Amino acid sequence: MGLRRRNRRDTEDTWGSDSYPTGPHPAGPAAAVELRGVRRRYGKGNGTVHALRGIDLTLPRGSFTAVMGPSGSGKSTFLQCAAGLDRPTEGSVRLGGTEITGMNENRLTVLRRTRLGFVFQAFNLLPSLTVEQNVLLPMRLAGDRPDRRRAAEVLAQVGLHDKGGRRPSQLSGGQQQRVALARALVTRPDVVFADEPTGALDTTTASEVLALLRSAVDGLGATVVMVTHDPVAAAYADRVLFLADGSIADSLSGAGPERIAARMRSLTSPAAYQGTAA
Template sequence: MTITPSPAAEAVGLTGARKVYGTGAQAVTALDELTLAFPQGTFTAVMGPSGSGKSTLLQCAAGLDRLTSGAVRVGGVDLGGLNEQRRTVLRRERIGFVFQSFNLVASLTAAQNVELPLRLAGRRPAAAAVRAALAEVGLADRATHRPAELSGGQQQRVAIARALITRPDVVFADEPTGALDTAASREVLGLLRAAVDGHGQTVVMVTHDPVAASYADEVVFLRDGRIADRLGGAAQVPGRAEQIAGLMARLEQR
């Protein structure tokens, strides 16, 4: 089954997105009429205090959870009109994921983990494409290694290669550097940045780390399920991480 999207300048868009958990006096509003677009070929970081709606935004934008009201579009496709089977197909074909915990299959080699999305989609992976994906993340010589034989940073690079192998509309990265040391974090962020600059990939990253967010073209700050602030400008310029940290500190004091 293939979903054909309509043309769109945005990779992902949310309009009036509202997500409420629970009912009555116990109801919690995680997203509050949020309207936000992630343009194609851009790198966006999403930040905010605990409970601001960051994780809910990612889950709803990726079709892992349904909105209470409003709309989500991925590659021009309205997720609200899809049943669970078609949502699964869309996620498999049009969305890549990078998680803090890597989520590699322990029994598979690096190459087998990278080709897994293609196999799940019923496509025969081209060995050359898998090799190229691993080479692009600097792991051409680790193709036959299993996750236990790789460092944390190497495992996350395999996860990035796996997310990019299908050339998805968007890659959602959830705290991708949260389990890594400084050097490995820098490598992973550099790869995500290179995917945007070199391949026009769209990346949306949830992070609490101002240094990680400084790699993004735009930082969106959430509070109480709404956009509280935004920061554009050039990525990785001197002082950007400190500027982001300052905005986060003011947001947490409100």
């Protein structure tokens, strides 16, 4: 892997020591995502599944965080709770300083459309719409007047300035994911949540998309939270957060793919789960 773009900010000043930020933190302009005592349980009695077992963390604005862990570790539940797509059984979630835990579904829907961006593995573009119309969809759904100048701006930022009139079927997979990224950025969201954004892409195209996510953080001040299984993808982030059995197991700052992969391998061993909080 070649040299990757790093955030210009001093990582250690932003994040502190090598342990992940936990415990009480004041809600302020620097916080993009805050989870306090977040637990998520499914089912009842002997069939209860503890997907999250008490997550406490703060993600600063303008940061790029990768979330990794073995299958069943709670990655997807973490993302869903942090993005307001699922409600925690216990605990509190704040996005951009706004408490969302007790919001009704209508208010949550408005928040997701105006203040959050989403990038998925499957692109989720509407085939009947043009590229420009797909990018402007969050504005339309929020009831705002579509800003074609803004659409052109974000399409240029992802290298698709001349593709606004095309349909998704006329684009490559990598180009479609670029459209999805432009759509996620069009409303200038507090946070962009990316769920395996390179899972359907080849290695070269994946590197291009990851570089765009990196540049969105470095050049546009975006905050990105990305779930991934790929150590190479995770190495683009400022910080890698490891989940195991619904709890934060570890985190790494500025680590390369080899170190990240080694930490992942250690989490798949039975010994990694000994002492995990219930």
